[in-house]
Structure formats: structure tokens, C-alpha cells
Amino acid sequence: MKLYEFEGKNLFAEEGIPTPHGFVAYSPEEVEKNAAAIGKPVVVKSQILQGGRGKAGGIKFADTSGEAKELSKALFGMKLRDYTVDKVLVEEKLDIAKEYYLSVTIDAEKGRPLIMASVAGGVDIEEVAKETPEKIVMETVDIFKGLLPYQARRISYKMGLTGKEALETAEVMLKAYSLFRKYDADLVEINPLVVTGEGSIVAADAKVNIYDNALYRQPKFIKTRDHYDSEIEYEASQVGLGYIKLDGYIGLCCAGAGLTMMTLDLVDHYGGKASNFLEFGGAQYRNAYNALDLVLRDPEVKVVLVNVFGLIARADVIAQGLAEAIKALQPKVPIVVSLRGTGEAEGHKTLKEELGLIAFWSAEEAVKEAIRLGGGK
Ligand code: GDP
Ligand code: MN
Numbered sequence: 001m002k003l004y005e006f007e008g009k010n011l012f013a014e015e016g017i018p019t020p021h022g023f024v025a026y027s028p029e030e031v032e033k034n035a036a037a038i039g040k041p042v043v044v045k046s047q048i049l050q051g052g053r054g055k056a057g058g059i060k061f062a063d064t065s066g067e068a069k070e071l072s073k074a075l076f077g078m079k080l081r082d083y084t085v086d087k088v089l090v091e092e093k094l095d096i097a098k099e100y101y102l103s104v105t106i107d108a109e110k111g112r113p114l115i116m117a118s119v120a121g122g123v124d125i126e127e128v129a130k131e132t133p134e135k136i137v138m139e140t141v142d143i144f145k146g147l148l149p150y151q152a153r154r155i156s157y158k159m160g161l162t163g164k165e166a167l168e169t170a171e172v173m174l175k176a177y178s179l180f181r182k183y184d185a186d187l188v189e190i191n192p193l194v195v196t197g198e199g200s201i202v203a204a205d206a207k208v209n210i211y212d213n214a215l216y217r218q219p220k221f222i223k224t225r226d227h228y229d230s231e232i233e234y235e236a237s238q239v240g241l242g243y244i245k246l247d248g249y250i251g252l253c254c255a256g257a258g259l260t261m262m263t264l265d266l267v268d269h270y271g272g273k274a275s276n277f278l279e280f281g282g283a284q285y286r287n288a289y290n291a292l293d294l295v296l297r298d299p300e301v302k303v304v305l306v307n308v309f310g311l312i313a314r315a316d317v318i319a320q321g322l323a324e325a326i327k328a329l330q331p332k333v334p335i336v337v338s339l340r341g342t343g344e345a346e347g348h349k350t351l352k353e354e355l356g357l358i359a360f361w362s363a364e365e366a367v368k369e370a371i372r373l374g375g376g377k
Contacts, residue, residue: 011208
């Protein structure tokens with residue numbers, strides 16, 4: 001679960017990481033009110049679940065509350081990267097002297113938390129990694145000991161910091177690590193961590209992701225509509241399905257995540273384009289109805305490809321669910337099915353008798369047929 005910048009900054013503030021004084025606003029009028037309450041030059045920042053807002057024009061600076069209101073009119077409703085802006089964060093404008101980078105994430109290979117820090121902050125860390133990798137300090141953390149103060153200070157010194165700045169940066173690192181562990185985050189990123197003209201350290205940005213599989217034990221975080229990239233992904237989640245929108249024309253309904261990945265590869269291999277990732281199946285074969293319903297909503301879909309390899313969740317049971325779903329939904333586009341697994345002969349028979357649908361016995365053949373029917377190569 002990705003958190004918005006303002007949500008991340010609220011966590012920072014609770015943890016004692018310095019953040020700029022600010023408020024969220026949902027309209028230009030609110031921007032004006034908040035800017036007036038701050039009473040200083042402000043920065044108005046689009047709140048979307050993606051970075052790179054600065055470069056894309058999603059961040060504005062204003063000297064007065066009136067100017068903040070006017071500038072924010074361009075932000076509300078703006079298409080910014082993959083989102084439409086509906087809220088902004090109004091904050092006192094920092095007097096930035098230096099921009100550092102700091103993050104806590106997971107080193108998957110070592111299976112340990114990883115601290116990354118750099119004096120080359122403010123820009124994409126991927127760029128720094130490419131251009132000047134020597135400027136990035138990386139240290140993994142022993143999960144049982146946690147990040148110890150001496151290690152945090154060592155990272156500061158390796159970054160090239162000295163004196164009070166080194167100690168305060170180490171302090172932010174310790175708090176960021178503590179937050180990372182407390183909330184089962186898989187990312188806590190501060191880019192930039194700013195040194196102001198007066199020499200204070202402030203987190204000017206916040207990117208916090210909570211590990212989805214830990215949400216059950218993190219009641220503080222509730223995934224609302226706002227935390228999904230689109231309406232359809234949100235609706236899928238409400239019926240227990242994982243749906244990810246892609247930009248092709250073949251609607252995919254596959255039983256199992258691994259089979260879905262394989263089917264995506266096959267579609268790509270034969271020159272087609274899938275319109276989505278969607279996994280259904282398991283014990284609730286009736287999800288075929290919800291799955292098909294979601295896939296058919298995308299107007300780009302010219303054909304639906306169902307790929308089932310049902311073992312414990314039997315193929316014949318899934319076929320029955322599929323037949324009911326197709327009868328109920330009456331799709332206007334062709335449906336191509338590949339069905340294998342336990343009770344496969346019975347499943348094929350069901351589809352044929354109930355729908356007149358001849359299913360394939362091979363995923364490859366089904367994929368090729370779907371591409372043909374969808375008008376692809
Ligand atoms: P991102 O582009 O989505 O990562 O958004 P950031 O919050 O990191 O802002 C991008 C850039 O805008 C920062 O690196 C700063 O250079 C600039 N910026 C953001 N907030 C302030 C501020 O309060 N004062 C000044 N002077 N610059 C800011
Ligand atoms: Mn940033």
C-alpha cells in the first residue's frame with residue numbers, strides 16, 4: 001500500500017522526523033486558507049501515489065496566499081503522470097541549501113533491511129546510481145539488532161557529513177528505520193532530506209509503502225479507494241480479485257498468478273497485447289463471474305482469453321462457473337478458453353453443451369486464436 005506524501009509526513013512527525021509545517025487542501029479556496037494560516041511563502045504539492053512530480057510540473061511555489069490559490073487552480077484536475085490531481089499539500093517553502101537522499105528498503109538477495117544514503121539527493125536515485133555510484137552509501141542492517149546509533153553515524157560519515165549535520169542525519173536514519181519496522185513498511189524514502197539555509201535538517205518529501213501482506217496486522221492503514229490507481233482495480237479488490245490494467249486488447253482471465261504470468265508471456269511471445277492482469281479461481285470458482293465482469297468493462301477489450309489449469313480447484317467446477325458467468329453476462333466479444341486439469345473432459349463437455357463453446361486443450365493454441373480474433377497479428 002502506497003501512502004501519499006502527506007500521510008508519510010504525518011508518520012514522520014509522529015516519529016520525530018522534522019517535516020515542514022503544512023496542510024492538505026482539496027480546493028483552491030482551501031489552498032488559500034491554508035497558505036494564509038502558514039503566513040509565509042508556500043509550496044503547493046500535488047498529492048499522487050508517484051514521484052517525479054517536480055519535473056512533471058506538479059509542484060508550484062507562491063509568495064502569497066492569493067498566488068497560491070491561483071497557481072493551485074492549474075493543479076486540481078491536472079493529469080500528472082498516471083493520476084488526476086484531486087488534493088494538494090500546502091507547506092511553508094523551505095529555504096533549501098542542500099538536498100540529500102535517504103531510504104530504508106529491503107535487500108532481497110541478503111534478506112536484510114538496507115539503508116541507502118547520499119549527498120546527491122533531490123534527483124532520481126537511479127540516475128545517481130548510474131552517473132556517480134560512488135556517492136551512494138549502502139549498508140544492510142541485522143534485523144535482530146536493528147539499526148544501532150553507531151552504524152547510523154558511520155553511514156553519515158561515509159556520506160561525507162560532519163559535525164551536527166552528521167549527527168542529525170543519523171538521528172533521522174534511526175527514526176526512519178524505527179518507522180520502517182514498526183509499520184511493516186517495504187520502503188521509507190526521504191528524497192530530498194533537506195539542509196536549510198539555517199542548517200536544520202527537514203524531510204521535504206516522504207514516500208512510504210506498507211507491505212500489503214502485513215496490512216492485516218497494521219490496523220492504522222486502511223486501503224481506501226484513494227489508494228488504488230483506478231476505479232476498476234479498487235472494485236476488483238472489493239471482490240477479492242487482483243486486477244492490474246494493461247494497455248492491450250486481449251482481456252485475460254486466468255486461474256492462478258503463475259499461470260497468468262505464463263499466459264502474459266505467451267501473449268507477448270505470439271505478438272498479442274493483454275489488456276490486464278487478473279487472477280481468479282481457487283476455492284471460489286464463482287469468481288469467474290466477477291472476473292469476467294471486470295475484464296469486459298474495459299472498452300479496449302476485443303476478445304477474452306480464459307486460461308485454466310485446475311487441479312485442486314477442479315477444472316470441471318471452474319468450467320461450470322464460467323458457463324454460468326458467460327450466460328449471465330452475455331459478452332459481446334468472443335471468448336476463447338483453454339481448459340486443463342482435474343475433470344477436464346467433463347469441463348469441455350459442459351462448455352460445449354451449455355454454450356456451444358469449443359475449448360482448447362492447449363494454452364498456445366488458445367493464445368494464437370485470441371490474437372487472431374482480436375485482430376492482432
Ligand atoms: P517529487 O518530484 O515528486 O519527488 O517531489 P519532491 O517533494 O521531492 O519535490 C521535488 C523538488 O522540488 C525538490 O527536490 C526540491 O528541489 C523542490 N522543492 C520541494 N519542496 C520545496 C521547498 O519547500 N522549497 C524549495 N525551495 N524547493 C522545494
Ligand atoms: Mn522527491
